[in-house]
Amino acid sequence: MAAPKFEVPTLTEFTAVPKIQEGSMAHMKSFVANEKVQSFLGYPWELGEDWKERAIDRMGDLLGKYRSLRVFMDACVHCGACTDKCHYFLGTADPKNMPVARQELMRKVYRRYFTLPGKMAPWLVGAEDLTQETLDDWYNYYHQCSECRRCSVYCPYGIDTAEITMAGREILNYVGMGQKYSNEIVGKVQKIGNNLGLPGPALEDTLAGLEEDVLDATGVAVKFPIDVEGAEIMLVTPSADFFSEPHVESLIGYAKVFHAAGVSWTLSSKASEAGNFGLFVANYDTMRTVANRIRDAALELGVKRIVVGECGHAWRVAYSFWNTLNGVGYGGDDPYAKQLQQQLDSRYPQPQHICEYTWDLIQQGALEFDKSLNDDRVITMHDSCNVARGSRMGNEAGGQFTIPRNIIKAVANNFHDMASETIGEGTFCCGGGGGLLTDDLMEVRVKGALPRMNALNNVVQGEQVNFMATICAICKAQFTKVLPYYGFDMSMVGGVHQLVSTAIKLD
Amino acid sequence: MSALTGFYTILFYFATFILVAGVAYRIYEYSRTPAPLKIPTTPAPTTQSGVVVRMAREVVLFESLFKSNKWIWVFGWMFHVGLLLVLLRHVRYFQEPVWFWVNIVQPFGMYASFAMVIGLAGLWARRFLVDRVRYISTPSDHLMLALLIAIGLSGMMMTFVAHTDIIALKAFALGLVVFDWHPLPADPVLLVHLGLVALLMIIFPVSKLLHAPGIFFSPTRNQVDNPRERRHVAPWAAALDKD
Structure with a gap:
C-alpha cells in the first residue's frame, strides 16, 4: 500500500x-471517459457549444420519464433530516456531500x-x-455518491438521492462528461460478457483450475460447469467471483452447495456477469441491454431456474428490475415476458x-x-446497501437481513452483530459502491468507509470479531483495499458462502 | 361594497382558484409521470394494504423523520398537528349551523396555535443554530417560516388579545361561500392575517409546500415490494420490448 x-x-x-468544511472534497475528480469509451455508448466525449441546451433538454426529458425525479425535485423542504446520514459527509465533512446539498x-x-x-426571482x-462551474460540481459530487439510499430511509418524503445522482450522471454523459471507470465497464460487459473483460476460454481455464483445487482440498469432484x-439452474454471479480474492471462495461455496444438493447447474459465458453498471450510469436502455444478456442466455440454455x-447492486x-427489464420473474402477460416466464419453474422465486437457495x-x-471448522472465526455481518434498501429475500419484508444471518449461524458458532443503527436498513455503505470502486477515487473511498470502520472496530475490540461477512463483490473488493488504511487485516472480509464452503460436508 | 371588502373578496377567490387549480395541476403532473422501475425503500410492504399503512404512518406520525432526528420530529410534528387543529377550528367561519365536531375541536384548536408557533420557532432556530441546516437554508426557507409564524401570531392576537368583530367576519366568510358578499371589518390585525393567508394559498403550488401532495406520489414510499411476482413496465419502456 502506497502512502x-x-x-x-x-x-x-x-x-x-463533523462541523462542515466547505470545499474539502472539491478537488476529487474521477477520471473522465475518452472518445473510445463514450462513442461506444453513443455519447459525446467533450462539451459541445450547445452543451447547456443539451443538458436542460435531457433534464426535461428525464423529468417526464421518471416520477421519482419529478416529485423529488419539488418535495424537499430543507428540513435537514438527511444532513448527517451520508457516510461520505461523515467521513469528509464536505457539505456538498450532505444528501440535500x-x-x-x-x-x-x-x-x-x-x-x-x-x-x-432566482435569488x-x-x-x-447552469454554468460550467455547476457542471463540474455535478461531476465531482455525483461521483462521491454511491447511490446507497441510506438518506432515503430517513427522509420524511422518501427522497432518494440515488435517483438524483443517477439523473445527474445521465445528463453528464449526454453532454460529454462520462466517468471512465463505469463507462469502460458498461462497454466491456456488452463487448465481452463481463465487467472484468474475461473472455470465454480464460473463464473455462479458471473453472477447470477451480475443479482441481477443490478436488485436491476435499477429495470430492465438485464441478464448475459452463454453458451446459x-x-x-443457471448461476449468474459477479465476474470477480471467478478470480478475485476473497470472492472466489464464495464461488467455491456455491458449487459445493449445488454439488451437495445434487442438482444440475451451469454458468454461462454469455451471462458471465451478474453486475449491471447500467444502474450506476442510469441509462434505462443500457441497463436493459446489459440485463438482456441474462434473458438470452436463459433462453438459449433452456434453464428452469x-x-x-x-x-x-446485481x-x-x-x-427489483429484471422482471421489468428482461422478463425474469412472473406475472407478465405480454409475449416478450411470456416467452421466458413459461420456461421457468414456477415452484421457485425467479x-x-x-x-435464499x-x-x-x-x-x-x-x-x-461441521460448524467447528469455522471456530477460528468470530464473525460479523456487513449488510450491503443495495441488498438492504433495494431488494428482499424470502417471503417476508426484511428477509434480506435474516436469511444471510441464519445461514451464518447454521454454519458457524461465533456471530456478533455490529451496532444496530449501522446494519439492517440503516447500514453504512462500504464506501466503494455505485461506480466509485476505482483508484482515482481512493480518498473518497477511504473516508467514506469511516462509519463502517468505526462500527467494525467496536466489535473487534469488544467481541474479538475477526471476520466480516458480506454478500457483495464490490464490498469485498472495497474492504480488501480499505481495511489496511485503518489498521485491519485485509483478509478479514469474505463472503457468506465462504463460510458455507468451510463447514459444508461433501460426499 | 367598500374598496377594502371588494379587494379582499377578489383576493380570496383568486387565492382559492390558484390553490385548487395549482395543486390539482401538480397532482395531474405527478400522476401522469410514469415510475419505470420498482424502487421502494426496503424493507417495504409486500401488499397494497401494507403500503396504505406505511403511508399512513408517514403522514400521521412522520415515521421516517422520527427515525432520523428527534428535534426536527418534535418541532415538525407539533407544527403540523397544531396547524391541523387550527384549520379544523376555522371551519366554523364557513358554515351555519356549525357541525358538532367542529365545536368539539374549538378549544383544542385555540390552544393548538401555541404548539404551531412553538414548533415553527424551533424549526427556524435550527436554521441558525445547526451549521448543516444553516448551509442548506435559502432566503425562501426563512421567509416561509416568517410567513407561517406571522399568520399564527396575528391569529392568536385576535383570539387571545384583541378580539376582532367575529360576527361580521363570519358574515364576510359565509358570504364568500354563497356569493352573497358582506363587508369585512377594517381591523388591521385581521387584514394582515387574511392577507398573509391568501399569500400562502397563492404560493402553495409553486413552492416547497408541494411536499404535502408530493409524499403520496413518492415511489420509494408508495410502491409495493412485489417485483418478482408482478411485471411492472412503464408505457414508454414497454415499447422497447416490441423491438
Missing part, C-alpha cells in the same frame, strides 16, 4: 457528525429552468443558471438469491455442516 496523499480519519467509538446541485438548476419562482428560492444446455451469486437489479436447502435438512 496515502490524504489524511486517513482516526477511528472513534461513535461516528461523530447533493440534490440541491441539481435542484437549483431545475428551479431556474422549470419553475415559475425560479424564473422570476429568493436558490435557483441558479438443459441444466436446471436462475440463481444470482453474492453481489449487492441483486437489486435482478430482484430470480432467486444464492442465500442455500437457506431453503438448510431448512429442508438437505445440507450438513
Whole structure:
C-alpha cells in the first residue's frame, strides 16, 4: 500500500457528525471517459457549444420519464433530516456531500429552468443558471455518491438521492462528461460478457483450475460447469467471483452447495456477469441491454431456474428490475415476458438469491455442516446497501437481513452483530459502491468507509470479531483495499458462502 | 361594497382558484409521470394494504423523520398537528349551523396555535443554530417560516388579545361561500392575517409546500415490494420490448 496523499480519519467509538468544511472534497475528480469509451455508448466525449441546451433538454426529458425525479425535485423542504446520514459527509465533512446539498446541485438548476419562482426571482428560492462551474460540481459530487439510499430511509418524503445522482450522471454523459471507470465497464460487459473483460476460454481455464483445487482440498469432484444446455439452474454471479480474492471462495461455496444438493447447474459465458453498471450510469436502455444478456442466455440454455451469486447492486437489479427489464420473474402477460416466464419453474422465486437457495436447502435438512471448522472465526455481518434498501429475500419484508444471518449461524458458532443503527436498513455503505470502486477515487473511498470502520472496530475490540461477512463483490473488493488504511487485516472480509464452503460436508 | 371588502373578496377567490387549480395541476403532473422501475425503500410492504399503512404512518406520525432526528420530529410534528387543529377550528367561519365536531375541536384548536408557533420557532432556530441546516437554508426557507409564524401570531392576537368583530367576519366568510358578499371589518390585525393567508394559498403550488401532495406520489414510499411476482413496465419502456 502506497502512502496515502490524504489524511486517513482516526477511528472513534461513535461516528461523530463533523462541523462542515466547505470545499474539502472539491478537488476529487474521477477520471473522465475518452472518445473510445463514450462513442461506444453513443455519447459525446467533450462539451459541445450547445452543451447547456443539451443538458436542460435531457433534464426535461428525464423529468417526464421518471416520477421519482419529478416529485423529488419539488418535495424537499430543507428540513435537514438527511444532513448527517451520508457516510461520505461523515467521513469528509464536505457539505456538498450532505444528501440535500447533493440534490440541491441539481435542484437549483431545475428551479431556474422549470419553475415559475425560479424564473422570476432566482435569488429568493436558490435557483441558479447552469454554468460550467455547476457542471463540474455535478461531476465531482455525483461521483462521491454511491447511490446507497441510506438518506432515503430517513427522509420524511422518501427522497432518494440515488435517483438524483443517477439523473445527474445521465445528463453528464449526454453532454460529454462520462466517468471512465463505469463507462469502460458498461462497454466491456456488452463487448465481452463481463465487467472484468474475461473472455470465454480464460473463464473455462479458471473453472477447470477451480475443479482441481477443490478436488485436491476435499477429495470430492465438485464441478464448475459452463454453458451446459438443459441444466436446471443457471448461476449468474459477479465476474470477480471467478478470480478475485476473497470472492472466489464464495464461488467455491456455491458449487459445493449445488454439488451437495445434487442438482444440475451451469454458468454461462454469455451471462458471465451478474453486475449491471447500467444502474450506476442510469441509462434505462443500457441497463436493459446489459440485463438482456441474462434473458438470452436463459433462453438459449433452456434453464428452469436462475440463481444470482453474492453481489449487492446485481441483486437489486435482478430482484427489483429484471422482471421489468428482461422478463425474469412472473406475472407478465405480454409475449416478450411470456416467452421466458413459461420456461421457468414456477415452484421457485425467479430470480432467486444464492442465500435464499442455500437457506431453503438448510431448512429442508438437505445440507450438513461441521460448524467447528469455522471456530477460528468470530464473525460479523456487513449488510450491503443495495441488498438492504433495494431488494428482499424470502417471503417476508426484511428477509434480506435474516436469511444471510441464519445461514451464518447454521454454519458457524461465533456471530456478533455490529451496532444496530449501522446494519439492517440503516447500514453504512462500504464506501466503494455505485461506480466509485476505482483508484482515482481512493480518498473518497477511504473516508467514506469511516462509519463502517468505526462500527467494525467496536466489535473487534469488544467481541474479538475477526471476520466480516458480506454478500457483495464490490464490498469485498472495497474492504480488501480499505481495511489496511485503518489498521485491519485485509483478509478479514469474505463472503457468506465462504463460510458455507468451510463447514459444508461433501460426499 | 367598500374598496377594502371588494379587494379582499377578489383576493380570496383568486387565492382559492390558484390553490385548487395549482395543486390539482401538480397532482395531474405527478400522476401522469410514469415510475419505470420498482424502487421502494426496503424493507417495504409486500401488499397494497401494507403500503396504505406505511403511508399512513408517514403522514400521521412522520415515521421516517422520527427515525432520523428527534428535534426536527418534535418541532415538525407539533407544527403540523397544531396547524391541523387550527384549520379544523376555522371551519366554523364557513358554515351555519356549525357541525358538532367542529365545536368539539374549538378549544383544542385555540390552544393548538401555541404548539404551531412553538414548533415553527424551533424549526427556524435550527436554521441558525445547526451549521448543516444553516448551509442548506435559502432566503425562501426563512421567509416561509416568517410567513407561517406571522399568520399564527396575528391569529392568536385576535383570539387571545384583541378580539376582532367575529360576527361580521363570519358574515364576510359565509358570504364568500354563497356569493352573497358582506363587508369585512377594517381591523388591521385581521387584514394582515387574511392577507398573509391568501399569500400562502397563492404560493402553495409553486413552492416547497408541494411536499404535502408530493409524499403520496413518492415511489420509494408508495410502491409495493412485489417485483418478482408482478411485471411492472412503464408505457414508454414497454415499447422497447416490441423491438
